[in-house]
Amino acid sequence: MSFNQLAFRLKRLYLEASFYLYVEETKVAKKLIPDYLDKLQVYQAGKPIEEVAREKGLTHISKLASNENPLGPSPFAIREMTSALWDIHRYPDMHATDLKNKLCELYKVKPANIILGNGSEGIMAYIARAFIQPGDEVLTADKTFIGFHILATSAGAKLVTCPRTEDMKYDVKALAKAVNENTKVLYIANPDNPTGSYITEKEFDYLMQFVPKHTIVILDEAYFEFAQSTWDYPDSMKYRYDNVITLRTFSKAYGLSGIRVGYGFAHENFITALHKVKLPFEPNLIAQKGAIGALTDYPHLERTIRNNTKRYYETLKFLDHRNFKPLRSTTNFICFYTGSEEASDFLFNKLLDRGVIIRPLKANKLPDWVRVSIGLKEEMKHFFEAMDEVLPEYNQKFRPDQ
Ligand SMILES: Cc1ncc(COP(=O)(O)O)c(C=O)c1O
Structure with a gap:
C-alpha cells in the first residue's frame, strides 16, 4: 500500500470514528433532556x-x-432611558426602589407586595421555578396564552385544560369543576390572548369559591389598561386573596415590549419566595427607568x-x-x-x-x-x-x- 493510500485510509477511519462519537454524544445529550422538554415546541413570536x-x-x-x-413608547420613557445610558457601567438597583415606589403610589400597595421581572412572562418563569415541580397539576383553559403553557410544561407540570364555551370564552363552570385539592396553579389570562375575551367580576367570584386556599391563582392582566373601563371586568387589585398573584406589564399599553419589564402584586410571603429564585438585577437599569417614565406620562x-x-x-x-x-x-x-x-x-x-x-x-x-x-x-x-x-x-x- 502506498503512503498516500495509507494516509487516505487513516483519514477515513478518523472521520468515521468522530462521526460515531458525535452520534453517541448526541444520544447522551438527548438522554439528558427530560421527555416533557423534548416534546415542547419553541415559542414562536410574531414575524419581525x-x-x-x-x-x-x-x-x-x-x-x-x-x-x-402602535404609538410607540412615551417620550418621558425615552428621556429617562436615554439619560440612564450614562450609568450602564453600574449594576442597577436590585430592589428597583424608585419603580416600586411609583407603583406603590399608583396602586396603594407596599413594596413588599411587588415583584418585578423581565416582562410579565419573566415573572411567570419565577413562579414556575419557585412553585411548580414535575408532576404538579396546573389548570387553565384550552387555547389560552401559549407562553404560560410553555413555561408550565417546561417545569414538568401536568397541564390540565378545560374546553371553552361555544363563544370561545373561558368556561368558568368547567374550571370550577376541574379545580381540586391537587391543583397547584390555576392560570387565568384576563383578558385572554388570543381570543380577547374576559371573565366577569361575577364569574371570578363564583370560581374563587371552588379554589382551595393552597392553589396559586395567576391572574395575568397583560391587557388590563384596555379592559379596565369595561363595567363588569374585575380589577383584581380590589380583591386581595392571599393566593392570587396579579401580573401586569409595560409591554402592551405602555409601549415598552423591547425593554422587557413586567410587575406583579401578591401577598408578602408569596413575593418573598419569588425573590429567592429571581435573578438579582432584573429588570435592568434601562427597563427600570423606562417604566418610571412611562408611568409618569398618563x-x-x-x-x-x-x-x-x-x-x-x-x-x-x-x-x-x-x-x-x-x-x-x-x-x-x-x-x-x-x-x-x-x-x-x-x-x-x-x-x-x-x-x-x-x-x-x-x-x-x-x-x-x-x-x-x-x-x-x-x-x-x-x-x-x-x-x-x-x-x-x-x-x-x-x-x-x-
Ligand atoms: C396574556 C399575556 N400574558 C403575558 C404576555 C407577556 O408579556 P410580557 O411582554 O410582559 O412578557 C403576553 C404577551 O403577548 C400576553 O398576551
Missing part, C-alpha cells in the same frame, strides 16, 4: 418587520402580529387607549361586514375566523406579500382562526386594503357559496 422587509423586498410594512403599542396612555378604541370598532365592523365572525375583545387585538388552517395560511401569506403581518394561531391550537393587532389609522387602512385585494381569491377558494 426586518425579516419581512428582507424576504419580500418591501419597505411599507405594518406589523399587526404582537399586540404592541396622557400617552390615554392617547393609546383612545386610538385603540377607535380603531377597534372600525376593524370589528370591517371584519363583521366580510363575514369573518370577529370575537368581541377588550384588548388591542381581534381574533377572527377563517374556517380552516389552509384558509388561515392563505390569508397570512397573501397579507404578508402586501406587507401586512398578522398572526396565524396554529400554535395556540386555533388553526382556523387568525389574530390581528390594532394599529394606527394608516396601519389599519393598509390591513383593510390588503384584505380587500385578497378577498375575491379567498372567497373563491374557501367560501365558494358567498
Whole structure:
C-alpha cells in the first residue's frame, strides 16, 4: 500500500470514528433532556418587520402580529432611558426602589407586595421555578396564552385544560369543576390572548369559591389598561386573596415590549419566595427607568387607549361586514375566523406579500382562526386594503357559496 493510500485510509477511519462519537454524544445529550422538554415546541413570536422587509423586498410594512403599542413608547420613557445610558457601567438597583415606589403610589400597595421581572412572562418563569415541580397539576383553559403553557410544561407540570364555551370564552363552570385539592396553579389570562375575551367580576367570584386556599391563582392582566373601563371586568387589585398573584406589564399599553419589564402584586410571603429564585438585577437599569417614565406620562396612555378604541370598532365592523365572525375583545387585538388552517395560511401569506403581518394561531391550537393587532389609522387602512385585494381569491377558494 502506498503512503498516500495509507494516509487516505487513516483519514477515513478518523472521520468515521468522530462521526460515531458525535452520534453517541448526541444520544447522551438527548438522554439528558427530560421527555416533557423534548416534546415542547419553541415559542414562536410574531414575524419581525426586518425579516419581512428582507424576504419580500418591501419597505411599507405594518406589523399587526404582537399586540404592541402602535404609538410607540412615551417620550418621558425615552428621556429617562436615554439619560440612564450614562450609568450602564453600574449594576442597577436590585430592589428597583424608585419603580416600586411609583407603583406603590399608583396602586396603594407596599413594596413588599411587588415583584418585578423581565416582562410579565419573566415573572411567570419565577413562579414556575419557585412553585411548580414535575408532576404538579396546573389548570387553565384550552387555547389560552401559549407562553404560560410553555413555561408550565417546561417545569414538568401536568397541564390540565378545560374546553371553552361555544363563544370561545373561558368556561368558568368547567374550571370550577376541574379545580381540586391537587391543583397547584390555576392560570387565568384576563383578558385572554388570543381570543380577547374576559371573565366577569361575577364569574371570578363564583370560581374563587371552588379554589382551595393552597392553589396559586395567576391572574395575568397583560391587557388590563384596555379592559379596565369595561363595567363588569374585575380589577383584581380590589380583591386581595392571599393566593392570587396579579401580573401586569409595560409591554402592551405602555409601549415598552423591547425593554422587557413586567410587575406583579401578591401577598408578602408569596413575593418573598419569588425573590429567592429571581435573578438579582432584573429588570435592568434601562427597563427600570423606562417604566418610571412611562408611568409618569398618563396622557400617552390615554392617547393609546383612545386610538385603540377607535380603531377597534372600525376593524370589528370591517371584519363583521366580510363575514369573518370577529370575537368581541377588550384588548388591542381581534381574533377572527377563517374556517380552516389552509384558509388561515392563505390569508397570512397573501397579507404578508402586501406587507401586512398578522398572526396565524396554529400554535395556540386555533388553526382556523387568525389574530390581528390594532394599529394606527394608516396601519389599519393598509390591513383593510390588503384584505380587500385578497378577498375575491379567498372567497373563491374557501367560501365558494358567498
Ligand atoms: C396574556 C399575556 N400574558 C403575558 C404576555 C407577556 O408579556 P410580557 O411582554 O410582559 O412578557 C403576553 C404577551 O403577548 C400576553 O398576551
